[in-house]
Amino acid sequence: MKKEHLEILVGVFVLIGILSLGYLSFRLGKIDMFKTGYYTVYAEFDKVGGIKKGSVVEIAGVPVGSVEKVTLNNKYQAVVELKILSSIKLPDDSIASIRTKGLIGEKYVQITPGGSEQYIAQNGKIRETESSVDIEEVLSKYVFGKI
Known part of the structure; x- marks a missing residue:
């Protein structure tokens, strides 16, 4: 016993x-097994320069989501699908930018909220975007005197 x-x-x-x-x-x-607590928004960029699935989405340096998917649309622009915490409401005049942590660090999406009282809904689109800066392109323009 x-x-x-x-x-x-x-x-x-x-x-x-x-x-x-x-x-x-x-x-x-x-x-996240159940994918709860998030909503999806989209942003179109001319260049994403290294953004991939799982890249961080930040507002004021605080992680608020991640990149779900990067695809190409029929206008040859990169469409980035962002998964944002449902507790964060994005004004519809927000700006999405591709940034780099440090000089050669990983790429992430930075969102700068606007001042509008209208919010982006589920499957909505961030209209204002800033593509990534290609350091090699800027250096080559500088070296060859095109800046």
């Missing part, structure tokens, strides 16, 4: 440990 009770207790302890490890794996890996 005592041995069976001990085995059951150890089994429950091991099960709790496995469930805890699974939960931590999802949380630390930033995996």
Whole structure:
């Protein structure tokens, strides 16, 4: 009787440990299984210069979402699908910019909220965008005197 009770207790302890490890794996890996608490907006850029799925979306340096997908439209522009926290309401005159962390760091999308009282709805579009700056292009223009 005592041995069976001990085995059951150890089994429950091991099960709790496995469930805890699974939960931590999802949380630390930033995996959102149910995709709740977000809405989708789109932005069109002439150049995205290294933005890819999983890139961070920030407002005032605070992460508020991520890039879900980057595709090409029929006007040869990059369409970036952004997943934004539903607690963040973006005014419809917001500006989306491609930025780099540091000189050669990773690329991210920075959103500068506007002052409008109208907000971008689910599957809406950010109208104002600023494409990424290509450092090599700027340097070559400088070297060859075109700046």
